[in-house]
Amino acid sequence: xxxxxxxxxxxxxxxxxxxRLTAPxxxxxxxxxxxxxxxxxxxxxxxxxxxxxxLGLVTVYRTLExxxxxxxxxxxxxxxxxxxxxxxxxxxxxxxxCQNCGRVRYFSGDQLEALIxxxxxxxxxxxxxxxxxxxxxxxxx
Amino acid sequence: xxxxxxxxxxxxxxxxxxxRLTAPxxxxxxxxxxxxxxxxxxxxxxxxxxxxxxLGLVTVYRTLExxxxxxxxxxxxxxxxxxxxxxxxxxxxxxxxCQNCGRVRYFSGDQLEALIxxxxxxxxxxxxxxxxxxxxxxxxx
DNA sequence: GTGATTGCAAAGCGTTTGCACCGTA
DNA sequence: TACGGTGCAAACGCTTTGCAATCAC
Numbered sequence: 647x648x649x650x651x652x653x654x655x656x657x658x659x660x661x662x663x664x665x666r667l668t669a670p671x672x673x674x675x676x677x678x679x680x681x682x683x684x685x686x687x688x689x690x691x692x693x694x695x696x697x698x699x700x701l702g703l704v705t706v707y708r709t710l711e712x713x714x715x716x717x718x719x720x721x722x723x724x725x726x727x728x729x730x731x732x733x734x735x736x737x738x739x740x741x742x743x744c745q746n747c748g749r750v751r752y753f754s755g756d757q758l759e760a761l762i763x764x765x766x767x768x769x770x771x772x773x774x775x776x777x778x779x780x781x782x783x784x785x786x787x
Numbered sequence: 788x789x790x791x792x793x794x795x796x797x798x799x800x801x802x803x804x805x806x807r808l809t810a811p812x813x814x815x816x817x818x819x820x821x822x823x824x825x826x827x828x829x830x831x832x833x834x835x836x837x838x839x840x841x842l843g844l845v846t847v848y849r850t851l852e853x854x855x856x857x858x859x860x861x862x863x864x865x866x867x868x869x870x871x872x873x874x875x876x877x878x879x880x881x882x883x884x885c886q887n888c889g890r891v892r893y894f895s896g897d898q899l900e901a902l903i904x905x906x907x908x909x910x911x912x913x914x915x916x917x918x919x920x921x922x923x924x925x926x927x928x
Numbered sequence: 929g930t931g932a933t934t935g936c937a938a939a940g941c942g943t944t945t946g947c948a949c950c951g952t953a
Numbered sequence: 954t955a956c957g958g959t960g961c962a963a964a965c966g967c968t969t970t971g972c973a974a975t976c977a978c
Contacts, residue, residue, distance in 0.1 A: 666951085753909065805932095
C-alpha cells in the first residue's frame with residue numbers, strides 16, 4: 647500500500663531509459679507514486695513542493711510526460727476532468743474511481759471478450775482496444 | 788440514418804425548454820445531428836458555417852452546452868481529445884469509436900451487471916455509473 | 929416591445945516553448 | 954566536462970466573459 651518500492655522501481659525505470667535522477671524529478675515521482683487518488687498537474691505540483699519547494703510547474707508536466715511514456719503512470723478520464731494521473735498497473739486492468747474523494751482502484755474484467763466479439767460481429771468494426779471505468783463511492787466515503 | 792427527424796426533435800426539445808429557435812442555433816443542431824462522427828467545437832463550427840456563414844464560434848460553444856444539458860448530445864472521451872460531441876442515445880448505451888475516421892456507433896452491454904456486482908463485493912465501493920467504450924476500425928476504414 | 933441571443937473583442941486559464949543557468953553522470 | 958534537466962517568462966490555443974447590436978416571440 648505505502649510504496650517506497652514503487653518509487654524505487656520508477657526511478658530505476660527512468661535511469662534504465664537514459665533519464666537522469668534529479669531532486670525535482672524525484673519529488674514528482676514520490677507525489678504520484680504515493681497517492682491513492684488521481685492527481686492533476688497542479689495537485690502533483692502542490693504535493694511535490696512539500697519535499698522540493700523550488701519545483702516549477704513546468705517540470706511537473708515534463709516529468710509526467712516521461713512517466714506516461716514509460717507506462718508508469720496513466721491518465722484518468724472523468725466527465726469533467728481528463729488531465730489526472732495515477733500510478734499505472736501491469737497488464738490490462740480497469741479503473742474504479744470514487745466520485746467523492748477521487749480514490750482509484752484497479753480491477754480485472756476479462757469477461758468482456760465475449761461482448762466485444764458480439765459487437766464486432768454486429769457492427770463490422772474490428773475492435774482494438776477498450777476502456778471500462780466504474781464510478782461510485784469508496785468504502786471510506 | 789439521415790435524420791431530419793432528429794433535427795426536428797432537437798429543435799422541439801429546445802423550444803420545450805424555453806429556448807428560442809434561431810438560425811445560428813439551427814445550423815449547429817443540424818451539423819451535430821447529421822454527423823456520424825464525434826465533432827469538436829471547431830469542427831462543428833466549420834460544418835455549421837456551410838449553412839450559416841456568419842456563425843461565430845462562441846455560439847457553437849453556447850449551443851453545445853444547451854444540447855448537452857438536455858442530453859441531446861454527449862461528450863466523447865478519447866485518449867487525446869475529450870472535447871468531441873455526438874448525438875446522444877436514449878437509454879444506457881455504450882460507444883464504439885473508429886480510431887481512423889471517428890465514426891461513432893452505440894451498442895448495449897447490460898451483461899456488465901454481474902461484473903459490477905462482483906467488483907462492489909470485492910472492493911467495498913458502491914458503483915453508481917460506468918463507462919464502456921470500444922475503440923477500433925469501422926467497416927469502411 | 930422585451931428579453932433572449934448573437935458576434936466581436938478581450939480576458940482567462942491551463943499547457944507548451946525559448947532560453948540561459950544548473951547539476952548529474 | 955558535457956549535456957540533460959531546470960525554472961522563469963513569454964507564447965500559445967482553446968474556452969469563457971462583457972457588451973452593444975440584433976432578432977424571436
